[in-house]
Amino acid sequence: MIPAKYKTLLFAFVLVIYQLPQKIVAQNYEHLANNLHKQIQKHFYLPRGVYYREFADSVAPQHKVSYLWSLCALWQADNEMEKLLPRGNLLRKDFSVIEKYNDNAAPAPGFDSYPGEFKKEDRYYDDNQWIGLTAMDAYKRTNQQFYLNVGEKIYRFMMTGFDTVSGGGLYWKEGDKSTKNTCSNGPGIILALQLYQATKKQTYLDTALMLYGWVNKHLEAPTGLYYDNLKITSNTVAKYQFSYNTGTMLQSNVYLYECTRQQKYLNEANRIADASLNYFYAKGMFRDDYWFNAVLLRAYQQLLKYNPDKRYILAFKNCVDNALHNDVNANGLMGKTKSLNLVAQGGMLEILARFAWMQKMHYF
Template identity: 45%
Template sequence: MNNIKKYIAFSCFVVAVYYSNAQTAGDYRPWMDSIYSNISHYFYDAGNKLYYEEYAPGEKQVHSFLWPLCALIQAANEAAVINPSVNYVQPAVDAIDQYYTTATPLPSYQASVVKEKKDDAFYDDNQWIAIAYIDIYNRTNEKKYLDVAKAVYDFMMTGYDTAAGGGLYWKYADKTTKNTCSNGPGILIALQLYKITDDKRYLQTAIRLYDWVNMHLQAPDDLYYDNIKIPSLKIDSVKYTYNTGTMLQSNVLLYNITHEKKYLQRAEAMAASATKFFYRKNKLPGNYWFNAVMLRGYIELYRINHDKNLLGFWYDEAERIWHDEKDANGLLGRNVKKKSLIDQAAMLEIYARLQALK
C-alpha cells in the first residue's frame, strides 16, 4: 500500500511538473479558457445577447460600444481555431447584429446598439468586423460571412474622396481626418477579397490605398503616423502599434500576391523598427488590442521568413501580462479599478494566435 501511495504521489508530481513546463513553453489553452470564462461571467448580458463595456465592482454596467466587439469577434475566431468544438463566434455575431443600421447610404454597423441610441458609423469598426468575418469564412466556408465583408467594402468606399489626394475617412459623419487606422484595414479587406474572388478591382483599391498611406502617413523610421487633418493637411504624428500591424500585414500580403520583393523588404524593415520603437523596458505599450493587431502582422511575416527572433518578445510579453497584470478574479488589464472587455478579448486573441504557432 505504501508503494502504491508513493507511486501515485510521484505520478502527480510528474504530471504537475509536465503541466508547468508545458505552460511556460507556451501552452496557453488554460489561460484562454480562463479568459473566455471571465468574459462570459463578467461581461455578457445573456438576456439581451449583448456585452458590457467594462466591469468594476459596485458600478452599473452599460452595453459596449462596437469597438470592443471588433476585438471579441476576432478573438472568437482565433479561439475556435484552437478549440473548434466550442461555438465562440455566434454570441459575438448575435451582439454585432444589433449594431446594424440602414441610416447610412449603404448599410453599416454604428458605434452603439441601434435600439438604444443613434450613433456615427466608424469606417474602421466596420473594417475590423469584415476582417474577422473573412477569417471566419476562410475557416468555415460559410458564405454569409463573406457577404458581410463585401458589404463592408462597399460601405467603406463611401469614405473615399480626393481630399488630401485620396484615402479613407475615419468616420462616416466626420470628414475632418483620414487615418492610418481606416486605410490600413481597408487595404487588408481589399487584398483578402481579391484572394478569394480574383476580382482585380479589389487589388486596385488595395494598391491605391497602400500608396496613399505611404505617401502621406509613413514616418522616416518606416512606422506610421496616426492621421492627416482635413482640410489643413496637418499630420498627427503619434504612432500606435495597430497602425504598424495593418501596414506590416499589408506588405506581406502584397508580397504573397505580387511576388515583388520590395514588399517583403519593407515588411522586414518595418518589423525591426517597430520592435525597437515599441518594445521598451521589456514591455509593449498598454493597449492590448492595438498590440494584438500588430501581432497579426508579425505572424504574417513569420510565415514567410520563419525568423523566430521576430516572435521571442511576444512570448515574453504574453507571459509577463499574465503574471503581472491579472487581478484576483483573473481579469487582465493595467487599470486596477476596472477591467475592460476589449482587454480580455485582445489577450484571448494573442494567446490563441501564439498557441496556433505551436
C-alpha cells in the same frame, strides 16, 4: 591585473551573453486562453439582453452595453479560439450580438458604434473594417458564404468614406471629414486584399494599391512606423505612433506579397518588422493597449510564413509573459490596478489564442 587582451575577450563574452534571448517562460497558452475566455463570458456577457457590457464592474453606467469596437476585439479573438476549438460555435453567437448594431441607412448598410435601440451614435469606418477582417479570416478558415457576404458588405460601406480630397484615402468616421487615419486605411487595404484573394476581382486589388500608396505618402514616419492621421483642413499630421497602425501596414505588405509575389512588399514587411521590434518591444513591456498589440501580432504571425526569424515573436512573448505575471486581477481578467474594458480583454484573448496555436505548431 587582467591583461588587456583578456579584458577584450571577457568583454566580448559578456556582450554575447547579454545579447542572448531571454529565457523562454514555460506557459500553457491554450489553458490561459480558455480561462480568460471563461472569465469574459462570466463577467461581460449579459444573457437577458443578449449583449456584452463595456466594463466588468459597470464603471460606465451611461452606456448600458458595449461599444461595437469591443465586439470587434472579441469577434477576432473568438475566431482564433475556434481554431483551437473547432466545434465551439463562438462566431455565430458573437454575430447575433453584432447584428443588433446594424444600420441600413444610406449611402450603404453598416454597423453603428452603439446599438440604436439605446442611443443613435456614429458609424466608424475602422470599427466596420475590423468586423470585415474577422469575417474574411473566418471565410478562409470555413469557406462559408455567410462570412464572405459580411466582408463584401463592409467593403461597400467603407468605400462610401473615400474621396479625392488630399489625394485620396478613407475618412475615420462617417459624416466627419476632419481626418483620414491610418486606422481606417490600413485595415481597408487588408480587407480589399482578403476579398481579392477570395474572389480574384481586380477592383479589390486596385483599391488596396490605391489606399496603400496614399498611406505611405502621407502617414509613414521616417522611423519606418506610421503616424496616426492627417488633419484635412490644416494638412498637418498627428504623429502618435500606435502598434496597431504599424501592424496593419506590416500585414498589408505581407498580403500584397501573397497577391502579387513582388519581392519589394516582403522586403518592406521585414523592414517594418525590424522598426516595430525596436520601438514597441525592446523593453519587454507593452507600450500601448493589449488590443493594439494583438493587431501587430497578426502581422508577425503571418510574416512567419516567409521569414522564419522568431525574434519578433519571442520579443512579443516576453511582453505577454510580463503582462500575465503583473496584470491579472482576482477575477482572472486583465487589469490588476484598474478596470479594463472588453477591448483590452478581447485583445489579450486574441494574443493568448494566437500563442496557443503557435505553441501547437512548435514555433517556440
